[in-house]
Amino acid sequence: MEKVSKKITKKEVEHIAWLAKIELTEDEKNLFTEQFNSILEYFQVIDEVATDKVLPSFHAVDLTGVLREDIVEPSLSREKALANASKKDKGFFKSPKIF
Amino acid sequence: MQTLPKRIKGFSNRLKSFEVNHMKKPHSLSAKEIIEKVRGGELKAEDCVLSIFNRIEEVEGRIHAYVTLTKELALQKARKIDAKVKNGEVLGRLPGVCIALKDNLCTEGILTSCSSRILDGFIPPYNATVVNLLLKEDAIIIGKTNMDEFAMGSSTETSYFGATKNPWDSSRVPGGSSGGSAAAVSAEEAVLALGSDTGGSVRCPASFCSIVGLKPTYGLVSRYGLIAYANSLDQIGPLSRNVYDCALLLNVLASYDPKDNTSIRVPSQDYTQFLVDDISDLKIGIPKEFFGEGIDERVSKIIWESIYTLEKLGATYEELSLPTLRYTLATYYLIAMSEASSNLARYDGIRYGYSIDYDSKNWNEVYSKNRRIGFGSEVKRRIILGTYALSTGYYEEYYLKALKVRTLIRDDFNKAFKKFDVLVGPTMPIPPFKIGEKITDPLSLYLTDLLTVPVNLIGSPAISVPCGFVDDMPIGMQIISPALREDLLLKVAHIHEQNNKFKDYAPKL
Amino acid sequence: MANNTLNKNVKIGLEIHCQLTNLNTKLFCSCSADYRGKPSNTHLCPVCLGIPGSLPVGNKDAVKDAILVALALESKIMNRLVFFRKNYFYPDMPKNFQISQYDKAGGVPIAIGGHVTIQAGNRKKKVEITRIQIEEDPAKLLHQGSIDISPYTLVDYNRAGIALLEIVTEPCLKSPKEARIFLQKLRAILEHLGVSDGKLEGAMRCDANISHIGGDRVEIKNISSFKEVERALTFEIVRQKSLLSRGIKIKMETRHWDDVRKLTISLRTKEKEQDYRYFPELDIVPITILKEEIEKLRRKMPELPDARWTRFMEKYKLPTYDAGVLTNNKALGDFFEECVKIYPYPKKVSNWIMTDLQRWLHEKNVEISKSKITPQALVSMIRLIDKGIISGKIAKRVLPELIITGKSPEEIVEEQQLLRISSRREIEKLADKVLENNPQAVKDALVDEKAVHYLVGQLMKLSKGKADPQLSNEIMKEKLKSFLNK
Numbered sequence A: 001m002e003k004v005s006k007k008i009t010k011k012e013v014e015h016i017a018w019l020a021k022i023e024l025t026e027d028e029k030n031l032f033t034e035q036f037n038s039i040l041e042y043f044q045v046i047d048e049v050a051t052d053k054v055l056p057s058f059h060a061v062d063l064t065g066v067l068r069e070d071i072v073e074p075s076l077s078r079e080k081a082l083a084n085a086s087k088k089d090k091g092f093f094k095s096p097k098i099f
Numbered sequence B: 001m002q003t004l005p006k007r008i009k010g011f012s013n014r015l016k017s018f019e020v021n022h023m024k025k026p027h028s029l030s031a032k033e034i035i036e037k038v039r040g041g042e043l044k045a046e047d048c049v050l051s052i053f054n055r056i057e058e059v060e061g062r063i064h065a066y067v068t069l070t071k072e073l074a075l076q077k078a079r080k081i082d083a084k085v086k087n088g089e090v091l092g093r094l095p096g097v098c099i100a101l102k103d104n105l106c107t108e109g110i111l112t113s114c115s116s117r118i119l120d121g122f123i124p125p126y127n128a129t130v131v132n133l134l135l136k137e138d139a140i141i142i143g144k145t146n147m148d149e150f151a152m153g154s155s156t157e158t159s160y161f162g163a164t165k166n167p168w169d170s171s172r173v174p175g176g177s178s179g180g181s182a183a184a185v186s187a188e189e190a191v192l193a194l195g196s197d198t199g200g201s202v203r204c205p206a207s208f209c210s211i212v213g214l215k216p217t218y219g220l221v222s223r224y225g226l227i228a229y230a231n232s233l234d235q236i237g238p239l240s241r242n243v244y245d246c247a248l249l250l251n252v253l254a255s256y257d258p259k260d261n262t263s264i265r266v267p268s269q270d271y272t273q274f275l276v277d278d279i280s281d282l283k284i285g286i287p288k289e290f291f292g293e294g295i296d297e298r299v300s301k302i303i304w305e306s307i308y309t310l311e312k313l314g315a316t317y318e319e320l321s322l323p324t325l326r327y328t329l330a331t332y333y334l335i336a337m338s339e340a341s342s343n344l345a346r347y348d349g350i351r352y353g354y355s356i357d358y359d360s361k362n363w364n365e366v367y368s369k370n371r372r373i374g375f376g377s378e379v380k381r382r383i384i385l386g387t388y389a390l391s392t393g394y395y396e397e398y399y400l401k402a403l404k405v406r407t408l409i410r411d412d413f414n415k416a417f418k419k420f421d422v423l424v425g426p427t428m429p430i431p432p433f434k435i436g437e438k439i440t441d442p443l444s445l446y447l448t449d450l451l452t453v454p455v456n457l458i459g460s461p462a463i464s465v466p467c468g469f470v471d472d473m474p475i476g477m478q479i480i481s482p483a484l485r486e487d488l489l490l491k492v493a494h495i496h497e498q499n500n501k502f503k504d505y506a507p508k509l
Numbered sequence C: 001m002a003n004n005t006l007n008k009n010v011k012i013g014l015e016i017h018c019q020l021t022n023l024n025t026k027l028f029c030s031c032s033a034d035y036r037g038k039p040s041n042t043h044l045c046p047v048c049l050g051i052p053g054s055l056p057v058g059n060k061d062a063v064k065d066a067i068l069v070a071l072a073l074e075s076k077i078m079n080r081l082v083f084f085r086k087n088y089f090y091p092d093m094p095k096n097f098q099i100s101q102y103d104k105a106g107g108v109p110i111a112i113g114g115h116v117t118i119q120a121g122n123r124k125k126k127v128e129i130t131r132i133q134i135e136e137d138p139a140k141l142l143h144q145g146s147i148d149i150s151p152y153t154l155v156d157y158n159r160a161g162i163a164l165l166e167i168v169t170e171p172c173l174k175s176p177k178e179a180r181i182f183l184q185k186l187r188a189i190l191e192h193l194g195v196s197d198g199k200l201e202g203a204m205r206c207d208a209n210i211s212h213i214g215g216d217r218v219e220i221k222n223i224s225s226f227k228e229v230e231r232a233l234t235f236e237i238v239r240q241k242s243l244l245s246r247g248i249k250i251k252m253e254t255r256h257w258d259d260v261r262k263l264t265i266s267l268r269t270k271e272k273e274q275d276y277r278y279f280p281e282l283d284i285v286p287i288t289i290l291k292e293e294i295e296k297l298r299r300k301m302p303e304l305p306d307a308r309w310t311r312f313m314e315k316y317k318l319p320t321y322d323a324g325v326l327t328n329n330k331a332l333g334d335f336f337e338e339c340v341k342i343y344p345y346p347k348k349v350s351n352w353i354m355t356d357l358q359r360w361l362h363e364k365n366v367e368i369s370k371s372k373i374t375p376q377a378l379v380s381m382i383r384l385i386d387k388g389i390i391s392g393k394i395a396k397r398v399l400p401e402l403i404i405t406g407k408s409p410e411e412i413v414e415e416q417q418l419l420r421i422s423s424r425r426e427i428e429k430l431a432d433k434v435l436e437n438n439p440q441a442v443k444d445a446l447v448d449e450k451a452v453h454y455l456v457g458q459l460m461k462l463s464k465g466k467a468d469p470q471l472s473n474e475i476m477k478e479k480l481k482s483f484l485n486k
């Protein structure tokens, strides 16, 4: 496979940061764009591996999935559930407005 | 007032226990000794706690291993244990043993921060499974240790609370990300500690602090309550000053947990029974790449000396090549960052953790600001890169590709394990480096994980044991075995330890 | 209106989210799933609140439910149960990702394909199912006033983590009405399977995508009930048509159905379109779905609406329409069958259910299961008519009382003195009064037959409908005759 140099642009960094919900300063955008390019360039080493017939390993060891019986167990008290909330109001978590 | 053993030339000689038992303070004792003494009524659990906290008072200012100390809770627990002893009640398996927990393990009612500002003030409403297991066995939790923020790092420098210092040289890093746990055990601020290992985070600081650190097989120890960094790689592991204590702690940790779908059902066993002095049938594989490019030659030399020692004790060794090692770092980072980007999405500051004041502000703005202020640079870097690797158009090229290479890496190791019982090499390619030396160049820091990440990718266990010193700085040897062969690791580690003078060395503090 | 006209230019696809209301616990934790009417944020644990470190473990019965539904829709059940994460941020998301399933990137939904046959006008239509998947419900958001002016959002996480089935159709529906008929049918199927009670508030919700030929697809989110579906789709079709007629191109976007103001508002356009970054949920280990397990469930399959429809026609000799209505709502069908068990005149029972009972329930927006009427009560009422104790007209007054109070018809008749007046003397008295009060009508009656009906009507009115109509008619005519002879 021919090695094509992949470059991430500042605009892409901006978009990805928006997806990840992380606000970045101008300086950070510039720094990250530069750092990401050197890191991604390093990651490109895996491009040389032929993987056409290889299955992905999501887990590396053999695991057996199990399901749980549909039996109720006690929940947290409301007080405990809300204890760490930034803002709460009459038994509700108070979240910023959505529009 | 008892006096500490005399220290020599940068080391303190942690003298052979039988010689100094009568004069050692409880914090210097091994877990094995503490258990025996507490059981026999010779030592009170309360005195263990007091001794540990005296030691913490004495040295913590120079180490900064802890982010939270829980002296009162520890004393309460100790008194309960002492009452049990007095009343002749049945004791757990770790009575009076003071344990430090990495601050990514959830502890009910005790601040848990992952050394991140984003978890500001977070008090979990529940205990991690391992915490419950420890408490059930009458271990005493003494505090939560500093770490790289969200376990992302190899130096404990990315902590929001500032760096932990290497007890052997306070200008150097203790390794990471479980640097606080390793430093605490090394500096005798804890008898044992738990860390977590996603790409070497238990073994790296164990190596840098000259203690024992084990990453168990993926699934052997429940992850329930371990705050995820990369969930297909994370595994909780013990840190101790000797192999026997490591086995004792693993006895308690290795337990099937129905709350963790990735938990493996294995019969519980006593790992200390494997610590026997016979390795006559042992076949050791030496991956050439573990001694190749990027590895400090002084480190290689020390590891080779230990291999020769093992040979003298009856083992055979042979070199081999693991060609896919060339791809492990890229593979590891792509997988870890991708998973992290999703695992760390929940930190938005609403249900817990740091938030700006958001009256009449839009959620999108609030989340983005909270995450900007709450996360440190390295965490942001990994989240954004991971988001990129999973995003439309890049998923196959990066994430899926990495998972396929992971298969090939596993195949490569499996082939080696057909021929060899264990693989041996250095834990870290270089001795502990200076604080600040690498932190500004992320890639150079990633490169130090070269030798530790392979086992996380393949799910196998690995242990790091003290092996010697380069310029007075600790070097660790890594032993790798096939999945669920912790017995082999511990056996080899034990024999190595018994035939290596460095186990008796302690940092001068 | 776009509502009823089949529009060849419109394509509608639905994505239905049905809660598996028969489960005791949530999808990935052991919190009680019985959250309706409970105080906010009391059905939470570290898992469903997204507390760091917690891990999900799947509910066995949720998988069984999903397989049952797949069997009922004749979908192909996949042999592996794999969960994926759908990554996006929103205040109703405890983890800012949803554990769901995916049909790409190595993922498989629990089932693919299948269909639901609906009665569209007088022909049958197969609505094609794309896939069925299992996923978790997000939390419930409460706004002060309408969504776009609310100063903040209150969150109740009790609903978060409730097991959902997402059922996706091909874009093969042609009108809002067809969409509604399809949803009703689907609901009936789920009810007959016993997996989801679609009548519970919010138990079945739906997103729709609508496109006009030549226009981009528009997705509408947050349609929370069936009544709203038709309304939201109609609104959107009209909106799109009016844009097209003005030569404005419809762009791909996601819109929100505001069920307070009854209109759709733009949530986001394509430029800021979500990228869900689906990837495997590695905290859940994939499971093999065994053929034997599927066969075991197949053998337990209850009767479905179509089979019941046929049976109602054959066994009870009901007309197609009656049988259709009665089997399109499980509780209604069950009610009917209970009645017929104790009163073997199906058509009579059906008539009462189909007309007065249904109309009342519909007008008051009450489900039969929530009303107090019992099959015994309805049957007793019909028997009172049969015996001539009350008239059909009186029965129409008794019926609502049965529904509201749950009393027996005998009790109601007694309490309200609704017994039929069949005494000659009493009716004669009433007739005299009517004749006295309506001198003009009496004059007219002598020449016009219609005025006789009027006078009888007045008599019935005076008796509050209780007078025996035949006897009243007879007596009135006799009285008029004697008037004539005077």
Ligand SMILES: [Mg+2]
Binding pocket: C017, C100, C135, C166
């Ligand atoms: Mg969905």
Ligand SMILES: [Zn+2]
Binding pocket: C026, C029, C030, C031, C043, C044, C045, C046, C047, C048, C049, C161
């Ligand atoms: Zn829960």
